[in-house]
Amino acid sequence: MKKNEQNMQGNLASISGAMPEAGAVGSGTPRKCGMTRRSLVAGAASAVMALALLAGCGATPKATDAGSAPKTAEDTSAAATSKLIVGFDQAYPPYGYVGDDGEYTGFDLDLAKAVAEKLDWEVELEPIDWEAKDALMDSGAINCIWNGFTMEGREDDYTFSDPYMLNAQVIVVRADDGIAAQADLAGKTVVTQIDSAAEEVLEGDAADLAATFASLETIGEYNTAFMQLESGAVDAVACDLSIARYQMSAKPDAYLMLDEYLSEENYAVGFKKGDTATAKKVAEALKKLYKDGTVEQIAAKYADQGLTMDNWQIK
Template sequence: MKKRLVFLVIAIFTLGVLISGCGKKEQATDNSWKEIQQKGKFVLGLDDSFPPMGFKDDKGQIVGFDIDMAQEAAKRMGVKVELKPVQWDGVLLSLNNKDIDVIWNGLTITDKRKQQIAFSKVYLQNKQIIVTNNDSNIKTKKDLAGKKVGLQLGSSSETALNADSTTTKSIKEIKKYSNNTEALMDLKTGRIDAVVVDEVVGRYYISKKPGQYKVADEDFGKEDYGVGIRKTDVSFKNELDKTLDAMKADGTADKISQKWFGKDIIAK
């Protein structure tokens, strides 16, 4: 009986050593950061029609909040950024197939996506905010009772509002638009009383029309944004995380946020 016990202890110890050795071997073979350095760049996949995160300006150049963040990070890491527009519905596949190195384009961190890819540390917290005209007395979700509210059809805003059945039932009318620009135009002319919209989008448009709009005190929930990275690229992820931390610490990320949103919405 004692011999069996000894053999069992030896077997468990040996198995532990083997597992530990395999883990170290996998970690040691991760050359993702060295490969990026050798290439001298990382390829950033994005939907180039998503203002203000990444979009084409009047000159056809891709600009945006995420573009500024990525370029600053790359500069600090001693490499460059190559911007590569991709089909958004296949963006995770593009990453895992190594067609791109990161997804940096207002990518929400979800449990489903975590099964397929890794994420950097959270760098931005998006909310579903309530935008009103500057002279409105709407401050809370309760204040939407009996009001006309606009949102983009099929958007995260629609999902978030529908999830709050109490507020939804109290609203007089929910008007759905093909895009947020149309909704905000109707808000300006008084056809509706409020617009529920992504904070990153809403604050961008508000910054373009100073004095016209304001944001209510309450919102319909938060979601975290992170940079999408392959699960195998551990050393690259670690280097990027360190760089993002430094950009937050010295205020650079705040300045980029102020430029695009008129407010610091960087996740601390």
């Protein structure tokens, strides 16, 4: 079989050698082809036979793209599928957490359900590892992030709805620790959630302040951070204003929030970059839900956890 293969490969080489060279077409200088129409047809037939025999000898010709439709990425957006798949941190009260009944609950999750109902969409709540949110969004496992999600600094990575809630990054300390201002944090240990807006601020605009700390540590979720603060393992927690209010509502005598904000920002619903259709529909639905009183009714459920309508943005 080896000898036959060599002969056939020689035939193919002689045929290809008689064809115009790559790049000759459109080069500005016409080239004469030494083959007649009949010899071209005959050569093509020989080539087909040679390829068929080569296939029988175990050689597999490369597949071509001719005639095959290009693959397009599946559109997993809620606007296309009528299904809102909400990625959220299940330890982020009052926005998303596990309730006493074992069910997922929270202000943002209730908002997502209300929006889905308004738009006649299905809704699916998906608790996620916060560090994996980008990969989950890219894969289509979720099609939005709705969980006290700060939009500032992430505009290049996501398409956002209109901002719906004003927020700030703050510092919380133990009430009896004698820390009254940011300057008192020098030499102290501060903890924040990994990949959070607070971490971004302390590594960016507030880096000079962070440089005075003994250390800036990160942790997976804020409930554990506040347990560490209460036990004395750390001296302060950097977090969202809403998280601080929630923790302080549960233990008002245990914690003190410093008056100085690290930054001010906005919460918005994050979608895959370019998904403007879903972002627009969600923002429009939130506006309608505010006007008919639904948003205020939902917020009232979490008032005892420090959530207020004072900072609501979409009206």
